[in-house]
Amino acid sequence: MAYSQNWNGYAAAKVQAGQGSQASGGSAKVIRQTGGQGGRLSKAPIESQEVRRDGLSTRGRHGLQKTNGQYSSELSIAGFDDIFEAVMRGTWGSANLAITEATAGLTSITTGANTIVAAAGSWITAGLRVGDVVVLTGHSTAGNNGRNLRITALTATTMTVAETLIVNAVADTAFTITRTGRVLVNPGAGALVKRYFTIEEHEYDLDQSELFTDAVWSSFRLSMQPNGLLMLDTSWVGTGQFDALASGSSPHFTSPTTSTGEPLAVVEAVVRMGGVDMIDLTSFDLSVDIQGVSPDVISATPYAPDVFTGTELVSMNLSMLRKDLLTVADFINENPLSLHILAQENEAAPASFVSIFVPNFTLGSVDKSALAKAGGPRTQTISVPPALVGIDSRGGAYDATALKIQVSNAT
Structure with missing residues (x-):
């Protein structure tokens, strides 16, 4: 009997032609990951309410199937373009x-x-x-x-x-x-693209796979810490469509490909806010969530009819050394700001990069750290909730978007 080992497997995803059209064959892409829950199948337990005179319970039943997944990864060039495109519900522009x-x-x-x-x-x-x-x-x-x-x-x-x-x-x-490369912005009214994915999690030791169909990427979260790599957490929601593939039927996808970009390091990244490159950040995160939900319904099948999404929610948190009260003034005056992240590979200029631009937001809070006897700098934490991030409606030189992603890779 072979037991599955922690490291000996992979997750791969491929966009479907539409809902209910399970993807197969070649051209699937491996989801490079450092951990995370992975794909998960769950069912609601339905409890019997019968009152028995023997003091026992009648066995209940299974309810609807639910599927969802979450992966933790290190951001790299060309590693997550399909996921960005799916969460943004847009389409990458032409290259170069x-x-x-x-x-x-x-x-x-x-x-x-x-x-x-x-x-x-x-x-x-x-x-x-x-x-x-x-x-x-x-x-x-x-x-x-x-x-x-x-x-x-x-x-x-x-x-x-x-x-x-x-x-x-x-x-x-x-x-x-x-x-350089391609640009992705939020599309206009009536032009949002909903994409469904088939996701396979294959375990080599078992020669078996878990297969999730009709998965919709719902969110991603970028985070940075000093002396670290740029981390990317991604999540999806499915309709409940799931297959456990036996040996001989696994793997489902033919030779999925793995991107080759090096993980991007914080020391090669720059964050610019309010017209200034920040050199005193101690942590940063940015989240984008389209609120994917698979509803409970009365149905002859154990699946939800679809995955439903909502408006895009963009939020940020920044912690930094406290050097002045300019951000406090921005908060008081409700000054509109923009933020630009440029994460580059460690190579000769012009380096390959991932760029993320948030063009129109105001600050939600500015909180200073407590005074203390210990040595070290005082810090402050800035929060930008989704309610204070909006579409850039200035027109002309500005994209009508709440978020813009640019990658240096042409494909």
Whole structure:
């Protein structure tokens, strides 16, 4: 008899053609994980209310089947794009938007300390938006080329970036600015895409699998701690469709693929809030939840008819060293803020990255730590509840979204 070992298995997922169309064959993707509950089948116990004169109970029955799952992972390039897309209910845009002097009448550029200024035309018409990450190449000043640049403000002719550039007032008529990789935003009304997945959890020692059909990814949570990796917790809800596959029928998927990106480390990540790169964060987390629910119904089958989702809830928590009362003033004045996370691989510039941009929120609380006799800095904790995160409705240079994700990988 073989017993299953802790490490000798995997979970893999593949998007279905639609509800009830179990995915199979190749092209499933392994869910890289550090732990978590995994997939789970449960049933509600239905208790008999019969009163027996022997003082015993009549055995009850099983109720509806429920399925759900949760995985803990380390964020990596190309590892979780399908899950991000499913939770956002959107679709990744086309890869590598390239803009040259011939695009949208731009003709030429000059550079300031933090600006790229076009002589004519429009960056906005060319397709750029605040919160995008771009790379400049072909510029006459070599030091401005080949770097990830975060767009913090944008007009038709002036792009402002967080990074410091070398000033060059001579018009450059041969350049390329590329919005690297793909961008994912919340889609507009009537354009939300609901995706169902088949998820297999295979155990090599048993040569058997648990198979979950009609699973809907419902949430993800990104978190960071000092001297750590960026952690990503993901969860899904299913209709209850479940199969326990015997040897000979397992694995269900043919040769699922595993992404090869290195886990992203906090030391290569930067968090920017309120126009400032934060160098004093002690912890951070961001959660996105579309509130997946499989309802209880009276039915001839033990399954829910569907997984129902709600409005997208975005929330954040930040802890940091306390150096001033600016965040307190932002809280008092209800100042709208944005937050940009750029997590990069440890490689030569321009490094591969995952970028997450929250464009429009206000602070929900700012709480300082208690005074103490022990040595060490005083800290403060900022909370941003879902009620204070909203769609960015400024238009023009701003995406109409509550969240934007950009990845440097083209596929």
